[in-house]
Amino acid sequence: MSEGGPSDDPRIAELFSILVQASPEPGAGALAEPDGAGWGQASQAVRALVAEVVARRATQAQMERRLDDIMVMLNALVSFDFSVRAEIGDKGDSWDALAMGLNMVAEELASRVVSREYVDNIIESMSDLLIVVDRAGLITSVNAAACRLSERTSEELLGQPASLLFPAALPFEMGGATNLLIEETAFQKKSGDFVAVSLSASVMINGLGETQGFVCVARDLSERKRLEEEERQRLQQVVETQALLLEELSTPLMPIADQILAMPVIGSVDDRRSSQILETLLNGVVTREARIVIIDITGVRKIDARAVQGIVNAVKAVRLLGAQVILTGIRPEVAVALMALDLNLGGVLTFGSLQTGIAHAMRQLRQVKSENVKPENVKPG
Structure with a gap:
């Protein structure tokens, strides 16, 4: 049919003419019959028109379906x-050509452009916090990591x-804004607790x-700070252990013989070291029931008033326990330093070397045992 109304189609007029010719003449009577050939011709015309x-x-x-298919593709x-494809028919008409062209565009874009869903999956899978802020400093977008750490939903943050x-x-208010990198800043949770994060902010x-x-990309530093x-703490423990070991090595208490102890003092003697020397000596005298204690200061690097006073205190404390001290x-x-300090070392035997002191202590102990007398009553040999 033509694009106009039914009356504009010449085949309609032709059909009316056929029908008029096949009808009985006016006044032919009730028994007059229509022209059968004319009616057959009219019937064929009607069927052709309907078809x-x-x-x-x-x-x-079909064209409407193809148009819908193309619109879905667009x-x-x-x-x-880029996963949707338009249907291509077998007619090879302009619609098929358009569908083929759109499918080719989709294939090309799929190989070159990352889909929005793919980008969204990347953002949501990030372990770092992603926060987008507008010119007014208001949050416009957040990812799942930001919601988890802040203890808020995206609706609460946007x-x-x-x-x-x-x-x-x-500087989220954008007056001449520049990129920003902060190694550590505070991130506040909904509970009010603060978490240390690193922050990188880039201008859009x-x-x-x-x-x-x-x-803005932020990284939770909690785990790093915990490590x-x-x-x-491990380093502190190692340092303390090493310091204790050095102290024990620097103030060793060595049993020379039965009831004779020797302590070589090495290094500097400060207040802390003096306390350690005193504690070690007293414990050793009581534990081993020592009668003679030799304190060797050959390894002391610096003799000053503090060092000498510490040694004198140790000597006095040991003598109070009934043991004799040999320096x-x-x-x-x-x-010269001892004379300049004018300290009273009366009753303390002194020798130039540890070997000489040990030899004297051994002789003295043998003499004490043989005479059954106290060591302080024996004169130096």
Whole structure:
């Protein structure tokens, strides 16, 4: 049929003419019969006309379906969904050509452009926090990691000021903004607790060179700080253990013979070292029931008033326990220092070397045992 109304189609007029010719003449009587050949011709014309109308309607419905198919394909491309394909028929008409062209575009874009769903999956899978802030400093987008750490939903965060999460002053208001890198800053949770995070903020610029906002990436430093604290504690423990070992090595108490102990003092003698020397000597005298204690100061690097006073205190404490003290390692400069300090070392035997002191102590102990007398009553040999 033509694009106009039914009356515009010449075949309608031809059909009426056939019908008029096949009808009985007016006044022919009730028994007059219509022209059978004319009616058959009219019937064929009607069937042909109806068939054409049906065919045209089927074609129009098919065209509408093809148009819907093309629209679905275009909407998918606009949404960055490159998995949809348009149906290509076997007629090779303009619709098939358009569908083939769109399918080729989708194939090309799928190989070159990352889909929005793919990008969203990457953002949501990030372990770091991703927060987008507009020019006014308001949050416009967050990922799942930011929601988890802040203890808030995305609905609670969107539209809120960035200072809700980052209380420290940050240049989120865009007056001449620049990129930002902070190694450590405070991130506030919904509970009010603070978490240390590193923060990187990059300025978003549109095609006109105008600032749109910030893209902020933050990383939770809690685990790193926990590991650093564990490492610090381990190092502290190692240092303390080494210090204790050095102290024990620097103030060793060596049994020379039955009831004779020797302590070589090595290094510097300060207040802490003096306390350690005193504690070690007293414990050794009581534990081993020593009668003679030899303190060798050959390894003492510096003899000053503090060092000498510490040694004198140790001597006095040992003598209060009933043991005799022998001081060895008296070098000439040590003797001069002792005289300059004018300290009373009365009753303390002194020798230039540890070997000489040990030899005297052995003789004295043998003499004590043989005479059954106290060591302090025996004169130096």
